[in-house]
Amino acid sequence: MAFLGQLGVENDEALFAGAFLKPYGDAYTLRIGHSRIPLMVMTYIGTLKAWLYRPLMSVFGTGLTVLRLPMILAGAASIWLFFRLLHRVAGLRAAVIGCTLLAADATYLLTVTFDWGPVALQHLLIVAGMLLVVRFYQLRKPASLFWGFCLLGLAMWDKALAVWMLSGAGVAALVVFPRRLWAVANRQRIAIAALGFLLGILPLLIYNAENQWATFVGNISRDTSDIPGKARMLMETAKGDGLFGWMFNEQWQTPKPHAPRGVIEQASAEMTSLFRHPRRHLLFYAFVLALLLTPLARGDALRAIFFALIALAVAWIQMATNANTGGSIHHTILLWPLPQMVVAVSFAAASRRLGRAGIPAAAVAAAAMFLSGILVANEYFYVCYSFGGAPVWSDAVFPLSNYLKNVGGATVYCVDWGMFDALRYLNHGRLKLRVGNDPISKKELTPADREAVLRILADPDGIFVAHTKDFENFEGTNQHLKTFAAAQGYRLDMLTVISDRYGRPAFEVYRVLAPEEEHRSLAVAAH
Numbered sequence: 001m002a003f004l005g006q007l008g009v010e011n012d013e014a015l016f017a018g019a020f021l022k023p024y025g026d027a028y029t030l031r032i033g034h035s036r037i038p039l040m041v042m043t044y045i046g047t048l049k050a051w052l053y054r055p056l057m058s059v060f061g062t063g064l065t066v067l068r069l070p071m072i073l074a075g076a077a078s079i080w081l082f083f084r085l086l087h088r089v090a091g092l093r094a095a096v097i098g099c100t101l102l103a104a105d106a107t108y109l110l111t112v113t114f115d116w117g118p119v120a121l122q123h124l125l126i127v128a129g130m131l132l133v134v135r136f137y138q139l140r141k142p143a144s145l146f147w148g149f150c151l152l153g154l155a156m157w158d159k160a161l162a163v164w165m166l167s168g169a170g171v172a173a174l175v176v177f178p179r180r181l182w183a184v185a186n187r188q189r190i191a192i193a194a195l196g197f198l199l200g201i202l203p204l205l206i207y208n209a210e211n212q213w214a215t216f217v218g219n220i221s222r223d224t225s226d227i228p229g230k231a232r233m234l235m236e237t238a239k240g241d242g243l244f245g246w247m248f249n250e251q252w253q254t255p256k257p258h259a260p261r262g263v264i265e266q267a268s269a270e271m272t273s274l275f276r277h278p279r280r281h282l283l284f285y286a287f288v289l290a291l292l293l294t295p296l297a298r299g300d301a302l303r304a305i306f307f308a309l310i311a312l313a314v315a316w317i318q319m320a321t322n323a324n325t326g327g328s329i330h331h332t333i334l335l336w337p338l339p340q341m342v343v344a345v346s347f348a349a350a351s352r353r354l355g356r357a358g359i360p361a362a363a364v365a366a367a368a369m370f371l372s373g374i375l376v377a378n379e380y381f382y383v384c385y386s387f388g389g390a391p392v393w394s395d396a397v398f399p400l401s402n403y404l405k406n407v408g409g410a411t412v413y414c415v416d417w418g419m420f421d422a423l424r425y426l427n428h429g430r431l432k433l434r435v436g437n438d439p440i441s442k443k444e445l446t447p448a449d450r451e452a453v454l455r456i457l458a459d460p461d462g463i464f465v466a467h468t469k470d471f472e473n474f475e476g477t478n479q480h481l482k483t484f485a486a487a488q489g490y491r492l493d494m495l496t497v498i499s500d501r502y503g504r505p506a507f508e509v510y511r512v513l514a515p516e517e518e519h520r521s522l523a524v525a526a527h
Contacts (some may be wrong), residue, residue: 002381003113004068007247007389008397008500011418013116014067014425016041019050020057021429025421028207039203043214044160046203049121053489062428068113070229075112078123079103082337085131088138089304090345093352093359097366098344102337104373105283106240106380107329110247116394117330118159125155126165127337137184145189153200160204160215161325165334168315172307183213223323230326234316237332238284238339240376246329247390248380249502254387256503265385272375272382279379281372286365287339290346297349305349308341343369388502391471392418396506400465400498403424403509411459415440415466415481417473419507423465436464440484441477457485457512463495464512468505478508485512 018025019038026038026047038047053070060066079102086095102108112120132148135141155162173181198205208215238243251257260269272278294305307364315335319326326332347365351358391394401423404412413436414420424433436456439449456462466478482492490512498507 001069001072003110003384004072005064006381006384006395007393007424008163008395009064009067009422010114010116010392011421011526012118013114014421015045016047016050016118017057017062017425017429018421019047020054021424023429023433025424028211030206041205043211044219045118046157046159046207048154048158049118057428064423067425068115069211071115072113074124075109076118078112078337080222081124081127082340085127085134086341086344088131088134090301090348093362094301094344094348096342096493097347097362098337100370101283101286101340101343101373104281104370105336105340106281106373106377106379107237107242107333108336109377109389110243110380111330111333114247118257119333119334120157121158122162122165122334123336125151125158126162126400129155130169137180140184142189142192146192149193149196150200153197153202157204159221161319161331164315164318165311167318168311168313169307171314172310175310176303176307219322222321223322224321226327227320230320233327233329234335235284237329238287240281240283240373241279242329243380244279244383245390245502247393248383249390250383250388251287251387254502254504257386258388258502260385268378268382268385271401272379275375277379277382278372278375279314281340281376282369283343283373286343286347286369290343293346293350296353297346301345301349304345305342308338308345312338313344374421388500390435390505391467391506392473394500394504394506396498396500396504397422397426400507400509403496403498404431404463404465407463410461410463412509413456413459413462413464415464415478418467419465435439436481437474437477445484453481453484454488457488457490458514462511464508464510466508466510468497468508470504471506489515491515 015025019041024038026040027042028038028040030037030039038050040046041050051160053066056066056070057306068363079099083095083099086098087204108123111117112123129148129151132144132151136144136148152162152166156166204215233242251320260266290305294302297305312335315338316326316332319331347362351362351365354361402418404423405427410434411434412423412433413434414423420433421437423431431502434456439445440453442449445453464481466481467473469478473479483493491514493513495509495511495513498509499505
């Protein structure tokens with residue numbers, strides 16, 4: 001909650017809202033009569049989150065609390081469900097250790113709070129689905145089997161990358177529990193599981209049936225060229241320092257850092273100073289130690305460790321060998337909480353070998369890992385309020401949004417990636433937004449491209465919003481548009497430059513005037 005209002009809205013964090021806020025951005029909408037039913041936001045991202053948010057946006061508007069609090073709650077619920085899952089498969093001691101580790105994992109906490117992946121619903125649905133499937137195995141209740149697989153199907157609709165974790169869990173179950181699976185499998189139960197999964201994944205299937213299976217054809221492309229780099233990203237995710245410099249600015253990037261204000265920020269500054277600004281927690285090292293302690297586990301504990309390791313390996317290999325996946329934290333974090341499961345079960349099993357000293361030893365280990373996680377989370381908080389968000393997380397989007405609320409019916413052209421979806425969400429779909437960086441972002445313009453850009457420039461109601469040079473995502477696009485406009489006789493009319501709360505100019509808002517319009521504007525100003 002302390003992070004909730006600290007950063008601006010990253011574009012992908014607000015992507016889901018395009019299903020119901022104008023201008024609509026859904027990739028696929030099912031139409032029944034006069035009704036539109038959005039099913040997909042992108043070829044591999046469904047509208048489950050949008051449907052969950054629709055009543056919230058209608059009742060409470062589109063503020064930061066509405067955007068982030070539900071995902072914070074989803075992340076908290078996932079921790080509780082993970083506790084329940086570990087309790088069923090490995091006992092109370094492992095559940096407490098695993099829950100403690102996950103609850104203090106800074107990377108997990110930040111990725112579910114801001115949910116630009118999106119990842120929060122992935123964790124919730126997969127952990128809940130696995131818990132229900134385990135519950136079915138233990139209690140033989142068909143309803144748990146049905147709803148467990150239904151949640152796993154919903155995870156696929158929410159984000160088709162869930163296939164990594166689901167296939168990993170499936171392979172692990174076949175390898176580790178073949179006899180147990182065979183013992184409970186029959187036609188009726190297989191049919192129940194299949195029906196539940198089909199119900200959850202149905203919107204994704206409808207979309208793909210109408211679009212030549214675009215989810216799978218367009219997003220699978222083998223590329224093994226950067227496996228070492230993706231392995232380093234996985235390690236950074238486990239060590240907890242992967243978001244420094246990407247999500248939050250560093251001190252040298254902020255000319256006017258903020259001093260701590262209020263009790264919470266002051267306590268944060270004193271704590272991080274006392275512990276010398278730690279940036280890595282102990283999960284990676286605990287995972288290595290857990291592997292070394294694995295021979296001490298027996299029976300179900302050993303099988304649970306092997307299950308998590310195989311599922312983890314299968315899932316990561318898929319993302320690491322696919323083009324454009326596995327190189328970012330919002331991909332690697334999808335493997336969570338499998339690393340915590342390995343550590344928790346291994347440590348719990350090893351502690352039982354120590355007799356009476358087992359519980360104190362496990363408590364000390366869990367406390368050390370918990371403290372290291374909290375200290376890293378606190379360092380993120382300190383960096384966040386001191387130096388602010390990186391360009392794509394800039395809080396300048398808020399004054400920009402407020403400024404654009406007063407432009408009347410003007411058409412707002414976004415001349416770079418990183419603002420369109422955020423502005424649509426913050427203004428509840430009331431702005432007349434258009435993409436303004438296509439095709440001007442191309443190095444060479446075709447005659448059709450030139451005609452498209454000229455139509456944009458000729459819009460008498462057009463206002464252009466661009467990032468300043470230091471905040472650009474597609475470098476040079478803004479200058480390219482200005483140069484092209486000048487070559488056609490247009491003149492720039494700068495309306496305002498908007499800075500973030502740290503004094504960094506982040507956005508330019510301007511119009512382009514044709515020569516005759518410029519003369520008329522000057523005459524009116526002189527009069």
